[in-house]
Amino acid sequence: MSLDVSLDVAALRRDFPVLEREFHGHRLVYLDSAATSQKPTSVIEVMDTFYRHTNANVHRGVYTLAEEATAAFESARARMARFLHASTPSEIVFTKNATEAMNLVARSWGGAHLHEGDVVVLSLMEHHANVVPWHMLAAERGIELRWIPLTDDGCLDLESLPQLLEGAALLSVTSLSNVLGTINDVRHLADAAHAADALIAVDAAQTIPHVEVDVTAWDADFVAWTGHKMLGPTGIGGLWARENLLEGMPPFLGGGEMIRDVTVDGFTTNDIPWKFEAGTPPIAEAVGLEAAIDYLDDVGLEAVRRHEIELTGYALRALHERFDDRITTYGPSDLSIRGGVISFLLDGIHAHDVSQVLDEDAVAVRAGHHCAKPLMRHLGVPATTRASFYLYNDEADADALVESLARAEKFFAV
Amino acid sequence: MSLDVSLDVAALRRDFPVLEREFHGHRLVYLDSAATSQKPTSVIEVMDTFYRHTNANVHRGVYTLAEEATAAFESARARMARFLHASTPSEIVFTKNATEAMNLVARSWGGAHLHEGDVVVLSLMEHHANVVPWHMLAAERGIELRWIPLTDDGCLDLESLPQLLEGAALLSVTSLSNVLGTINDVRHLADAAHAADALIAVDAAQTIPHVEVDVTAWDADFVAWTGHKMLGPTGIGGLWARENLLEGMPPFLGGGEMIRDVTVDGFTTNDIPWKFEAGTPPIAEAVGLEAAIDYLDDVGLEAVRRHEIELTGYALRALHERFDDRITTYGPSDLSIRGGVISFLLDGIHAHDVSQVLDEDAVAVRAGHHCAKPLMRHLGVPATTRASFYLYNDEADADALVESLARAEKFFAV
Amino acid sequence: MPGLEDLYREIILDHYRAPRNRGELPSPPATRAEGFNPLCGDEVVLTLQVDGDTVTDLLVAGQGCSISQASSSMMSAAVKGKSVAEARQLIRAFKALMSIHESKLGGEGDDAGTEADNALDGVQLGDLEALQGVVKFPVRIKCATLAWNTLEQGLDETSPS
Amino acid sequence: MPGLEDLYREIILDHYRAPRNRGELPSPPATRAEGFNPLCGDEVVLTLQVDGDTVTDLLVAGQGCSISQASSSMMSAAVKGKSVAEARQLIRAFKALMSIHESKLGGEGDDAGTEADNALDGVQLGDLEALQGVVKFPVRIKCATLAWNTLEQGLDETSPS
Numbered sequence A, B: 001m002s003l004d005v006s007l008d009v010a011a012l013r014r015d016f017p018v019l020e021r022e023f024h025g026h027r028l029v030y031l032d033s034a035a036t037s038q039k040p041t042s043v044i045e046v047m048d049t050f051y052r053h054t055n056a057n058v059h060r061g062v063y064t065l066a067e068e069a070t071a072a073f074e075s076a077r078a079r080m081a082r083f084l085h086a087s088t089p090s091e092i093v094f095t096k097n098a099t100e101a102m103n104l105v106a107r108s109w110g111g112a113h114l115h116e117g118d119v120v121v122l123s124l125m126e127h128h129a130n131v132v133p134w135h136m137l138a139a140e141r142g143i144e145l146r147w148i149p150l151t152d153d154g155c156l157d158l159e160s161l162p163q164l165l166e167g168a169a170l171l172s173v174t175s176l177s178n179v180l181g182t183i184n185d186v187r188h189l190a191d192a193a194h195a196a197d198a199l200i201a202v203d204a205a206q207t208i209p210h211v212e213v214d215v216t217a218w219d220a221d222f223v224a225w226t227g228h229k230m231l232g233p234t235g236i237g238g239l240w241a242r243e244n245l246l247e248g249m250p251p252f253l254g255g256g257e258m259i260r261d262v263t264v265d266g267f268t269t270n271d272i273p274w275k276f277e278a279g280t281p282p283i284a285e286a287v288g289l290e291a292a293i294d295y296l297d298d299v300g301l302e303a304v305r306r307h308e309i310e311l312t313g314y315a316l317r318a319l320h321e322r323f324d325d326r327i328t329t330y331g332p333s334d335l336s337i338r339g340g341v342i343s344f345l346l347d348g349i350h351a352h353d354v355s356q357v358l359d360e361d362a363v364a365v366r367a368g369h370h371c372a373k374p375l376m377r378h379l380g381v382p383a384t385t386r387a388s389f390y391l392y393n394d395e396a397d398a399d400a401l402v403e404s405l406a407r408a409e410k411f412f413a414v
Numbered sequence C, D: 001m002p003g004l005e006d007l008y009r010e011i012i013l014d015h016y017r018a019p020r021n022r023g024e025l026p027s028p029p030a031t032r033a034e035g036f037n038p039l040c041g042d043e044v045v046l047t048l049q050v051d052g053d054t055v056t057d058l059l060v061a062g063q064g065c066s067i068s069q070a071s072s073s074m075m076s077a078a079v080k081g082k083s084v085a086e087a088r089q090l091i092r093a094f095k096a097l098m099s100i101h102e103s104k105l106g107g108e109g110d111d112a113g114t115e116a117d118n119a120l121d122g123v124q125l126g127d128l129e130a131l132q133g134v135v136k137f138p139v140r141i142k143c144a145t146l147a148w149n150t151l152e153q154g155l156d157e158t159s160p161s
């Protein structure tokens, strides 16, 4: 069986060395890219070369090596700005991951602007990274959290949105659910938020690796992402925010790099974006991130998106055909608003056990609550199994998933 | 001229590819390890291999690849714990750098325990990483900061310490000044703090790469460090703290990994150390850090320390011989309490200009305030030039420094 | 390479499919203890009745994978009717069985092995030994120990040691 | 490869060794503006007197490297006695001269070059052109622009544009 895909997956796969691995006599079928993506050779090599050739601390030395390192680091910032269609590199703050970026929004912007009784609107499909920082602020400040409910199809139920937004200061939502795959219409949400005089923060950790994002077209106020899910290294993520917002926000972490002056009595802050980057930043990681963006741009996010739609559709059909009413899959059936994520339950077998059997066939899927416990409670399940696709997956991978699931069903059959 | 050193520096240098570089026709003389160290091939390669072979997210997957990645990550934690003589790996919290670690102490421990009028004692030789977080807490909470003064020799002036500690909740000091090179007697400071019922936090960013540290022998309560200064990668650092302290501290950043349960109404926290590690941690970086520790252990920190004492002494003598009263160097003259850091001023030439001339000879030194502006104010200078040594430096490097400085003096001579 | 049969012994699957002592005692008077595995969402809810020195009754609720649920069920069968001291000894012995691998993961070397042997010394684990295969699957160890940690919490509440 | 002579032209060293308009005017009535380079610790303190439309007096204090101090000195000589509008034009022109490289660093392509040419158009920079060599040393650009950013602050305070 073959799909009419425009990605040459076989060729792309050769760029990802880990995919050559075998476990228990089977080739690795990596279906956990929503947890972290694999890395192409170009990303790995550029960091290797950085450490061998260019390594120095940034923004600190007059010497040529430090100047090269600084240029490489700031070039990554400019590259990320262009990738997101930001208006200036100053709008890109590097953090260690998306989670830190959301904490930055909650602590710095939220800390300055939110007071007792102020309202932040979240949704029931949020990742803990966009839940816990707000719980922490709620505990400290007494802000109120409101939750956008979900439809049966796993979409945001927008009927109540105007009421939820009434008097709200911020709407903070994911643009692509890491459990349901649901793609939210950020522009629509931004318009609704702005109409209610609220700002909008977007957790785009799952979107930016897979779908072209234009923060200006989104009309968003804050956008968080993470490098390791977009072919880049661990240890780097970031926040895009509108320049005037960043300008007005108090610092987040304190230390070197983020200051203008320090005395025994106090300190003043540096310009954006450095104001929010305390201490030595993830330098080699930024260099790796730039290579990851180059790779994604070369392949083309449009082709990636098309490929994932086709592959997800293929896999969903195959799963339902094979397991009929013995499988429950979650999320929208409309593939045009769904990313390459399939969470499911196989009747009578716990997600952990499913995943354990799959591992014997070298099929790597994730089992658990996917850092989205409010959603799991809403779905009424303790855990699901999740298969997630990326540009290096193909129908053979989906087929391997189905075959291995059949084996799991057989193994646990009463 | 040759020193009786026990390190085979020529052999070690071959492990550091960047040292093969040339600038403007001269071999790189890297004298900025206090800003960041260079990386040995073993560290670079182990991360390269991790990405090619073992990459997966940690603590999240049942499958073998994820299990391998988790084992590699947690192995690094255990390795770091042994390196610091910590009693358990649970006492090691990974952060993105030393700065985040100090912010963790200030925000989490300080946030829970310090209230208006409470006292934190710092010293005038602190790096901004151990100043600004406390200023931020002071602005928020009205805590009082007290400053240990310095002797003319650039040591802590401990005469007033008992008074400064009176009623203090915390003493937070560096164990090795990144400007003066001064090595502080942590055990003595810890005893003084504990005698006053205060805790002690140690900024050991400059110590751990160069001097064997035993947190138990120090009797410290918190110790912060950073990976990139100890032959490891950027993007990782950490905090060691006593288990019972960590247990009692509220979380720092919120998100995945650090929770036990999350509902729409609130959350509970995970066990230590994960309670303090929100989001995807620096996984490949931890693997690199373990290789860095292995490298340091193989070379032997005792030999490194001896080498740095000899080389620092050699360089100080050479500088004073050559430039006589036209050079001012800072810090203790007693080499046994001094790390491999030499900050200096050449009469009538600004540090920036010195460093610019040195760059033409490929001598890489740092010029500026070294993220220690309260100290610079105390010294009454806007900036110094700083040369810092590590295990890959030798007398030839010190000689190159002296020769290049002579050229700078000539260039700027009236 | 350990196979699935090492993990999913027949007796484990049997406890999973037909869990013993399922339900919740009214609490109070019973003591209630809840255990979570934060990484996978498994949960175990124990309600236990301690009279004098004896665990007179104990029911298990919650949800999770076959290992966590089978381990709960086997634990309940092993502990019910035992003295608190015996229950604690079982906890120690079971954790020792599991920690052999856990401590290796922590890079602590082989000392833990000996310790484990000591803790196991003389304790009859019976059916519980079927769970030994779990140590070959490090990720699943927490599934197996969840019920036991929760029991320990419960005992600490009713009869602090 | 640019050499030291590109950076340290004779006229720059001259201004560094013998800075013009050194000191501080009493403020008030003069306006005081302070500029810091957070990365290297250079500081420039300007006190300036604007009467009507004219920068009638301007003194420079502070400390820093030869480039920041020479640039301050040259700036003071160029601006003193000029109208506020002319001073602002000089600021724009000087920053344009410096931004050619800065914007390239930011990866913005070559557009900035044209913009810079426009801003420079018709403005006589005179001695200041000696600072052009700084653009070959990206790290030092902030040293050169510090005085000018500080002047801009000062003018914004006395005569908001």
Ligand SMILES: Cc1ncc(COP(=O)(O)O)c(C=O)c1O
Residues within 6 Å of the ligand: A256, A278, A279, A280, A281, B034, B035, B097, B098, B099, B100, B127, B129, B130, B174, B176, B177, B178, B203, B205, B206, B226, B227, B228, B237, B371
């Ligand atoms: C004494 C000291 N503390 C803290 C730091 C901060 O380290 P990092 O920038 O990696 O957070 C440094 C290094 O710049 C330092 O020298």
Ligand SMILES: Cc1ncc(COP(=O)(O)O)c(C=O)c1O
Residues within 6 Å of the ligand: A034, A035, A097, A098, A099, A100, A127, A129, A130, A174, A176, A177, A178, A203, A205, A206, A226, A227, A228, A237, A371, B256, B278, B279, B280
């Ligand atoms: C939707 C979403 N948001 C945030 C995150 C957090 O990313 P990180 O762990 O890199 O901070 C994730 C990934 O786990 C995610 O899927």
